[in-house]
Amino acid sequence: MTHKVHFRERKVIRLLQILLCQFNELLRKDQTLSSILDRYFFVNRDVVVIERDLSLPGEFPLPVRKGVRFIKISNSVEASQLAFSLGSYYFMALKHLEAGYKGFALIRGNRVLGEAWCSNGENGHPDLKWMEMRLGQKEAYMFHLYVRPEERVGGTAFILLRNTYNALKSEGITKVYGYCRADNLAARWVYKTLGCKELPSAKAHRFFFVTGTGLRKMFI
Numbered sequence: 001m002t003h004k005v006h007f008r009e010r011k012v013i014r015l016l017q018i019l020l021c022q023f024n025e026l027l028r029k030d031q032t033l034s035s036i037l038d039r040y041f042f043v044n045r046d047v048v049v050i051e052r053d054l055s056l057p058g059e060f061p062l063p064v065r066k067g068v069r070f071i072k073i074s075n076s077v078e079a080s081q082l083a084f085s086l087g088s089y090y091f092m093a094l095k096h097l098e099a100g101y102k103g104f105a106l107i108r109g110n111r112v113l114g115e116a117w118c119s120n121g122e123n124g125h126p127d128l129k130w131m132e133m134r135l136g137q138k139e140a141y142m143f144h145l146y147v148r149p150e151e152r153v154g155g156t157a158f159i160l161l162r163n164t165y166n167a168l169k170s171e172g173i174t175k176v177y178g179y180c181r182a183d184n185l186a187a188r189w190v191y192k193t194l195g196c197k198e199l200p201s202a203k204a205h206r207f208f209f210v211t212g213t214g215l216r217k218m219f220i
Contacts, residue, residue: 046182049131049199050191054169054176061166062159064106068113070163073103083111085148092144099123102140102171104164106156114147114160118168118176131202133177140168142178157190165194 064070073079076094082105084090093115096103100123105115119125121135125143128135135141142164147157168176180187182201191198 047179047202048182048188049202050178050180051197051199052165052176052194054165055174056195062162064159065154068106068108071105071107072167073097073105081110082107085112085146089115089146104167106160113151114156115144116142116160116164117144118142120173138172138174140173140176142176145178158193161190161194
């Protein structure tokens with residue numbers, strides 16, 4: 001009982017840390033009202049659900065660029081040594097690790113160029129309820145994928161995703177789901193080049209770090 005109470009208290013503290021960082025990030029000079037609304041507040045945004053079958057043959061990790069490494073973020077100590085693109089992303093990483101999620105990243109030195117976070121059938125994710133998805137024990141859901149704007153050239157997202165898929169496959173995951181904005185044609189192209197399949201579209205909404213979707217039931 002005490003353990004559960006401490007876990008809830010830590011979870012509330014982590015959410016407050018994320019909120020405070022996000023408010024601070026909103027006040028940065030390079031943030032415009034339109035960029036704030038586009039990033040943190042939206043309703044009924046069209047999103048495309050992505051499916052990647054990892055049981056297909058011929059999967060190999062891609063080499064990364066010189067000076068860049070692909071890593072798994074395994075614990076809070078490792079996370080504390082990394083320079084995330086945003087302060088809120090560091091606290092989100094701690095929150096994800098405490099929930100048992102899997103984190104992967106491309107780094108140069110200690111600087112995170114891009115990161116991907118996944119849940120699986122064992123630890124779930126709040127999105128799965130809103131999206132009406134039910135994962136199998138060997139399936140995963142990629143709920144967060146981010147690449148620094150200045151690194152979105154030279155195939156960074158492609159390399160991050162390909163290596164993440166291979167890392168998940170090596171851990172016994174056979175299928176990965178996720179979603180991206182329907183109007184994000186660049187992201188959809190990357191997913192297609194990686195052999196991903198687009199499933200029926202959905203409507204998503206967001207208020208800060210809380211995201212929900214309205215999907216018809218397609219996972220039994």
